[in-house]
Structure formats: C-alpha cells, structure tokens
Amino acid sequence: MTRPTILAATVALLSSSTTITSVDARAEFVALLPNGANVPDVDALGHVDPAGDGPENSFGDDFHDMGMQWTKELCEADSDGDGQTNGQELGDPCCEWSETSTVLRWTEGVSHPGDASKMSDESLWAGVHCSNVTSTAANASSTSGDHDDDSDSxxxxxxxxxxxxxxxxxxxxxxxxxxxxxxxxxxxxxxxxxxxxxxxxxxxxxxxxxxxxxxxxxxxxxxxxxxxxxxxxxxxxxxxxxxxxxxxxxxxxxxxxxxxxxxxxxxxxxxxxxxxxxxxxxxxxxxxxxxxxxxxxxxxxxxxxxxxxxxxxxxxxxxxxxxxxxxxxxxxxxxxxxxxxxxxxxxxxxxxxxxxxxxxxxxxxxxxxxxxxxxxxxxxxxxxxxxxxxxxxxxxxxxxxxxxxxxxxxxxxxxxxxxxxxxxxxxxxxxxxxxxxxxxxxGYSGSSVHASYxxxxxxxxxxxxxxxxxxxxxxxxxxxxxxxxxxxxxxxxxxxxxxxxxxxxxxxxxxxxxxxxxxxxxxxxVSYGIWFLDSTVTLLDDSNSMRTKDIPSRSEIEALLEQTGNPPASFRESKEDQRVQDKSLASVFQDQLLLLESNGQLQIQQQPEKVASMWAFVAGCVAGGAVTMLFTLGWKILVLDRVQRQRGYQPIADS
The missing domain is CATH 3.60.60.10 (Penicillin V Acylase; Chain A)
Incomplete structure (x- = not known):
C-alpha cells in the first residue's frame, strides 16, 4: 500500500465515527473580518454576488491570498481602488482588530471594501492617529530573532x-x-x-x-x-x-x-x-x-x-x-x-x-x-x-x-x-x-493562620x-x-x-x-463521576450531636451590659486604669456567666485553659462600646465552640 493510500485510510479511520457538520461559509468568514456583519446590504463581502457564492470580487481575492485572515497587509490595502484602505472602510483604520480583541473604532458607516462605488465618510477617521498603535492584525508582529544556524534547528x-x-x-x-x-x-x-x-x-x-x-x-x-x-x-x-x-x-x-x-x-x-x-x-x-x-x-x-x-x-x-x-x-x-x-x-x-x-x-x-x-x-x-x-x-x-x-x-x-x-x-x-x-x-489580608476558612x-x-x-x-x-x-x-x-x-x-x-x-x-x-458530595447523611446521623450554643435572653445580656459602666468614659482613662477596669469587668462577666450556667440558663462547655483567653478577649472589647461587646460576646462563644467542635469533625469524616 502506498503512503498516500495509507494516509487516506488513516484520515478515513479517524473521521469515520463522527459526521462533519456543514458550516455556512458566509457566517464563518464574516466572523474573520472587522464589522463583517455590519456592511449594509451585503452578506458575503468577498463575492461579486452580495448574497455569496459565484466569483470572488477584488477584496475576496485579496482575502483569499492572505489565507482567509485579517492581516495588516490586507487592512492597509485598497482592494477596490476607491482611495480608501480596507481598514478605513471596515472601521479598523489602525489595523487594531483581531478575532479576540475585537477593537473597532466605529460600527456604523462602514462600507464595502470590494465595491468602489461604496465608500465611507472620511470624517470617521479624520481625528484618528495611528502612529503609536501596535497592530494586532494577523502576521503583524515580527517573530524574528537571533537564531543560531545549527543542524538541530x-x-x-x-x-x-x-x-x-x-x-x-x-x-x-x-x-x-x-x-x-x-x-x-x-x-x-x-x-x-x-x-x-x-x-x-x-x-x-x-x-x-x-x-x-x-x-x-x-x-x-x-x-x-x-x-x-x-x-x-x-x-x-x-x-x-x-x-x-x-x-x-x-x-x-x-x-x-x-x-x-x-x-x-x-x-x-x-x-x-x-x-x-x-x-x-x-x-x-x-x-x-x-x-x-x-x-x-x-x-x-x-x-x-x-x-x-x-x-x-x-x-x-x-x-x-x-x-x-x-x-x-x-x-x-x-x-x-x-x-x-x-x-x-x-x-x-x-x-x-x-x-x-x-x-x-x-x-x-x-x-x-x-x-x-x-x-x-x-x-x-x-x-x-x-x-x-x-x-x-x-x-x-x-x-x-x-x-x-x-x-x-x-x-x-x-x-x-x-x-x-x-x-x-x-x-x-x-x-x-x-x-x-x-x-x-x-496571602489574605486581615486573617491569621488560624482562620477557620x-x-x-x-x-x-x-x-x-x-x-x-x-x-x-x-x-x-x-x-x-x-x-x-x-x-x-x-x-x-x-x-x-x-x-x-x-x-x-x-x-x-x-x-x-x-x-x-x-x-x-x-x-x-473528563466528565466521569459524581458532580457533588451529598452531606445530608451527616446531618441525619443521631451520633452527630454537634450544634451551636443558644444565647441568653435579651434581658440577661442587657443586665450584664449595665454592669460595665459607661463605655465612652473608659476611652478617656489612662491605659493603666483601663487595664484595671478590664480586669474587673472580666471578673463581672465571668461571675455572671457562671451563675447563668449553674442555673441551666446558658449551656456552654469550656476547657479551663480557654477561659482566661476568652475573658481577655471580652475585656478588650469593652472599650469598644456596649454594642460592640454584645456582638463580640456572642461571636466569641461561637468561635470557642467551633474550635471544640472541630475535634469532632474528623471521626465523622473518617467514617
């Protein structure tokens, strides 16, 4: 079997399982030109017949010679000889357009680059200066360099x-x-x-x-x-x-x-x-x-x-x-x-x-x-x-x-x-x-290495x-x-x-x-496999007793806040006085919370070593005002519990 025959067989073999979809040539080529779909009354810019098919016009010949690409050379050419470049007629006077960047100076007023009887208004590009513009038309950029001429190329x-x-x-x-x-x-x-x-x-x-x-x-x-x-x-x-x-x-x-x-x-x-x-x-x-x-x-x-x-x-x-x-x-x-x-x-x-x-x-x-x-x-x-x-x-x-x-x-x-x-x-x-x-x-701003996320x-x-x-x-x-x-x-x-x-x-x-x-x-x-992980079963598991803590009643929280004194006044006190006050406030909060817990009104479980850091955190927030403390108290409880619950996640993940 000759090599061309083998090649033909290879092509047939590789393409046998899929039918090649026909493509509307006009739509295909219109997408390869700037404003290709915006020229009035023309579907096929490259053909004498504006509807397509039949012989190509002068622009179609030039486009064909450029390998069906909008090149800088094609952009700067005047295919129909009317004194306007193809780029000027199609809204790309500086040859900036490419299929991905789609830079167009204008979309209305474009004219047919293959029909000398159709011209664009020169005022459209009269104020356009292209001297500092780098063309993106295909083949515009040089790829030359200093290459060594060796046998390995x-x-x-x-x-x-x-x-x-x-x-x-x-x-x-x-x-x-x-x-x-x-x-x-x-x-x-x-x-x-x-x-x-x-x-x-x-x-x-x-x-x-x-x-x-x-x-x-x-x-x-x-x-x-x-x-x-x-x-x-x-x-x-x-x-x-x-x-x-x-x-x-x-x-x-x-x-x-x-x-x-x-x-x-x-x-x-x-x-x-x-x-x-x-x-x-x-x-x-x-x-x-x-x-x-x-x-x-x-x-x-x-x-x-x-x-x-x-x-x-x-x-x-x-x-x-x-x-x-x-x-x-x-x-x-x-x-x-x-x-x-x-x-x-x-x-x-x-x-x-x-x-x-x-x-x-x-x-x-x-x-x-x-x-x-x-x-x-x-x-x-x-x-x-x-x-x-x-x-x-x-x-x-x-x-x-x-x-x-x-x-x-x-x-x-x-x-x-x-x-x-x-x-x-x-x-x-x-x-x-x-x-x-x-x-x-x-890294992320405002977060520590211990942030939950x-x-x-x-x-x-x-x-x-x-x-x-x-x-x-x-x-x-x-x-x-x-x-x-x-x-x-x-x-x-x-x-x-x-x-x-x-x-x-x-x-x-x-x-x-x-x-x-x-x-x-x-x-x-590449699309193989399930597309989600269902976590419902973990939420239905009776052995999963993890939950957030309920907060005390509004009146109980307000009672605690009233014992903190006048927060704005604390801003005017010295740092030493503030530290003393923070310590006393921490004691007040600790006593009150322990009382609530002993009465069953606040369900909270803490490790002894966590308590000191918690109250240091709460006391430090008092100076920020009563409202700030309210939210800080609630969120601190949630954060501490989240850390404790984290230890319970692993057995479930491993099961």
Whole structure:
C-alpha cells in the first residue's frame, strides 16, 4: 500500500465515527473580518454576488491570498481602488482588530471594501492617529530573532531576549504605584478564537515545598477528552508529517508511564504528567511555523521525526534538562494537516490546503523548572520561562515584553484600576495570571493562620490556591468553552481535573498505578463521576450531636451590659486604669456567666485553659462600646465552640 493510500485510510479511520457538520461559509468568514456583519446590504463581502457564492470580487481575492485572515497587509490595502484602505472602510483604520480583541473604532458607516462605488465618510477617521498603535492584525508582529544556524534547528532564547528581563518570582512591589496604562492595550491582544488555553506554574514562594501547576483547555470544537493511563512499554506510532510524504515511519515505546489527557479517541496527548512528575501541555500559537524534515528537496533521514511532541516528552523524559538533551536526538515537526483536519472535524480552508495545528508546548518538572518550546520561522525555539505563565499569541518573548510594558504603565492595585486587565484575550490572560501569581504570596489580608476558612494542609492549600488562579481565566457559557481544567502536583505526583459540567475536583494518584502492567492501560472521560458530595447523611446521623450554643435572653445580656459602666468614659482613662477596669469587668462577666450556667440558663462547655483567653478577649472589647461587646460576646462563644467542635469533625469524616 502506498503512503498516500495509507494516509487516506488513516484520515478515513479517524473521521469515520463522527459526521462533519456543514458550516455556512458566509457566517464563518464574516466572523474573520472587522464589522463583517455590519456592511449594509451585503452578506458575503468577498463575492461579486452580495448574497455569496459565484466569483470572488477584488477584496475576496485579496482575502483569499492572505489565507482567509485579517492581516495588516490586507487592512492597509485598497482592494477596490476607491482611495480608501480596507481598514478605513471596515472601521479598523489602525489595523487594531483581531478575532479576540475585537477593537473597532466605529460600527456604523462602514462600507464595502470590494465595491468602489461604496465608500465611507472620511470624517470617521479624520481625528484618528495611528502612529503609536501596535497592530494586532494577523502576521503583524515580527517573530524574528537571533537564531543560531545549527543542524538541530534549535534556538535558545534566554529570558532577557528582546528586552524582556522578567524575574523568576516577580516582586509584588513592582506592581505598585504604576502610571496609567495606555488605552491601546486591547490593540495589543492577540490570540486564536478556537483555542484560548492558559498554563502556569504556581508561585514557588507561596507554595512551600510543593511544586504545583495548572492549565485550562479552551476550545470551540468538542475535544472528547479522556484521562488515560499509559504504562511503560506502550507502543506509539508517530502520525504523518506536514509537507513530508516521504518521511519514514517512526515507532517508539514509552520508557516512563504517564497519565495523558488524550483527545478525539486517539492516543495523542494534549496534556499530561508522568511518573517522574514532569508535565507537558499543548497550547495554541497561531505564529507557529514548524521545522521541515525536508532538506535540499529530500527527506533528512539522519534523525527520526516526532509529531506527537507531548506524548514523546511524557513517555521519555523525567526533567526539563532531560527534555532539552533528548529532543536533540529527533526532528520536531507538525502533524499533516489532513490528519489534523479529520481529527478536529473542521471545515477545509477555502484554499483546500489543510494546515498543521499551530501549537507550542509548556513543560514543568518536579524541581520547579520550566521550558517552553515554540516553532518560529521554521525552527524549534527553546525558552526558559522565568515567568512560569503561558497562553497563546504572540510568542512568549513578545508576551514578556507586553508584561514589562504593562508593569511600568498600569495604575492601581488588584482591587482597583487597570492592573488586572479584563477579558479573555491571550495577552489579557497572560498579564492577569502573571500579576496574580506574583501577588498570591501575600496571602489574605486581615486573617491569621488560624482562620477557620484557612484550615488546610499544605497540599490542600496550594492546590486550592492554584484553582483560585485558574478561575480567573475559566470562561463562562459564552463563546468557546473551558472544556476542562487540570492541576498537577509534581512532587506528590497527583493529577486533579474538573470539567465544564462537573466541577467536583477528581484526583488521580500516579504512585498508585502499576506502570509495568501493559494491561493497566485504561481511561476515564473528563466528565466521569459524581458532580457533588451529598452531606445530608451527616446531618441525619443521631451520633452527630454537634450544634451551636443558644444565647441568653435579651434581658440577661442587657443586665450584664449595665454592669460595665459607661463605655465612652473608659476611652478617656489612662491605659493603666483601663487595664484595671478590664480586669474587673472580666471578673463581672465571668461571675455572671457562671451563675447563668449553674442555673441551666446558658449551656456552654469550656476547657479551663480557654477561659482566661476568652475573658481577655471580652475585656478588650469593652472599650469598644456596649454594642460592640454584645456582638463580640456572642461571636466569641461561637468561635470557642467551633474550635471544640472541630475535634469532632474528623471521626465523622473518617467514617
């Protein structure tokens, strides 16, 4: 069987179980253009027939030549020759618009960029100055850099590349006292509308001895993800390579076992963690341009070609250093677009050329080391990622530049101002996670380590805090979905997952899996399991006698308050006199409460060592006034009892 025949069979096999849904081309392409739906009396901007179909007009030809993308070149072109640029006619005179940032100067008064008889009013952009605006149109940003021309096509870009010197743990103070951010931040936002994933390593300063990371998977198409146990010795066949029909087959066996987030029912990992605590994750990057294994018109057979990069990393390497060294022994390339098209069940591009999914890779290990692998200008670029955060476009070194710019210009703090940009654009999410991840080490304000809501082990605390950060980029039910979120505990080798409709956190302990047993390979859908924990049975258990304490009658409390004297007068007394009065007041309260308790009017159980601290607390509150003392007394009783009851929770939890 010839290789093209094999490829065709592979595509048919992968797509046989799902019917490809037809897509209205007009609606699809309208969404790819600024004000695409706002041009009067036109449904299809790229066709001579305004209703669509038939021959393309001049704008349609230009749009086709740009790969069906709103590029800076297309924006600045005058397709119909009427003297106005396409951007001016469509309300994007500065070429700021992208599918995620959706920056539009105006939405009314737009005209047809493919019809010279239709023009916009020039007054709409007469006062618009674009000299300081950074275009976000596709392909506007340069991805060039200083690349070493070596045989491995690998380039190291240090953290200081392109002026982006970002510390490993950004100083929270660097986010304070910042000048106002330019209103053009939305114009800097890049990203892919079909994938808006986010990945980060939780702040090591705030994580104690733990190493924890998290990511979201955001996508328009249903990825049909499953968590799959992949034992050692599992055989992998690499998928066909983009633009390389002569690439030789390559099979390998996993040296390390791992749990993979596999998509579309095939053993290709989009995320996962292996038995050594190393994780690898695909995220979308439209700027990706994969290396080609074709050299001088022929296949370079000196090294095998790997397309399932995440699976290969998870199955072979235990640390970031191992990844750097090991990937030099293979060629990294993109999956043949026809296979990707079949797997993703997406409509074929108008030019009929299916392209490899544009992706980059985030790697974390149990030592807390980070690595980002990007494919820029046909080369594999290895970034040390001191920031620990990765989203989508633009490439990492440009994201770090935008973060540095934001840190120098943003005003306010995490509660007010524009320090935390809103929205779900790639750069917005990158900045938001970077700022919050730097600030999280400060902890909650006004609370002690003994606050009831903070009672947790280090493991529980750091996983919970990672989820808090993930929640800032999880999408509500609008547009594409956050299909699932993962938290990875690299040192404890625990993998946590929750899905869009099953928010109950589920955990897989990698240490409990038998990696040597090939028959242990099995999977669970990400939505598997119960979606809530019912606590009703605990409330129905007769052995559960825990309850809060009833307060005395109003008259009894008022009688106690009357014995405290005139609280305002106490503010005018010396500190020494106040201490004497506090002591006497404490005695009064203690005597009265003991009397109430002996009469059965106040049911309260206290340990002797708790009494002194309780009355010190009450006495200290007297100076605050009678009303303050009333509430403090009641709440102090509740707090003391809560501490006592806490000891009774564990047996119930263990039962």
């Amino acid at each position: 690998e380039v190291e870009i240090p953290s200081s590349a392109a002026g982006a010197a970002t510390p490993a743990s950004p100083d929270p103070d660097s986010f304070a006292d910042m000048r106002p951010l330019s209103l053009l931040l939305p114009a800097l936002l890049l990203g892919c509308p079909s994938s808006a994933c986010s990945d980060f390593l939780f702040n090591r300063t705030a994580s104690g001895s733990s190493v924890v990371s998290g990511r979201t998977m955001d996508f328009q198409a249903d990825l049909d993800t499953a968590l799959e146990v992949v034992p050692r010795g599992t055989l992998f066949q690499e998928l066909p390579v983009a633009d390389c029909p002569d690439c030789a087959d390559f099979a390998w066996k996993a040296r390390l076992g791992f749990v993979a987030a596999n998509i579309y029912g095939v053993n290709v990992a989009a995320d996962g963690m292996n038995e050594a605590g190393l994780s690898a994750a695909w995220l979308n990057l439209e700027a990706s341009e994969y290396p080609s294994p074709i050299s001088d018109g022929a296949f370079n057979a000196s090294k095998p070609v790997v397309t399932s990069v995440c699976s290969y990393i998870l199955g072979n390497f235990a640390s970031v250093d191992d990844v750097r060294t090991g990937l030099k022994q293979v060629q990294l390339a993109g999956i043949d677009g026809r296979v990707a098209q079949a797997i993703l069940h997406l409509p074929m591009p108008a030019d009929g050329k299916a392209k490899a999914a544009p992706l980059h890779v985030s790697v974390h290990d149990a030592n807390g080391d980070n690595l980002v692998i990007e494919f820029i200008n046909g080369e594999a670029v290895f970034h040390e990622n001191p920031n620990g955060v990765l989203t989508n476009d633009p490439p990492l070194h440009q994201q770090l530049e935008l973060l540095t710019k934001h840190q120098s210009e943003a005003a306010g703090d995490i509660n007010v101002g524009d320090l935390l940009p809103g929205g779900y654009g790639s750069t917005e999410r990158f900045i938001r996670l970077s700022v919050l991840n730097a600030k999280v080490a400060e 903070l009672e947790a082990t280090e493991e529980q605390r750091v996983v919970s805090n990672t989820l808090h950060l993930l929640n800032t980029v999880v999408r509500p039910p609008m547009g594409e979905a956050t299909e699932w979120s993962i938290v990875r505990d690299h040192k404890r080798r625990m993998l946590y997952i929750r899905s869009t409709s099953n928010q109950l956190l589920r955990r897989v302990s990698l240490d409990m899996l038998d990696w040597a047993d090939l028959h242990a390979r099995r999977l669970l859908p």
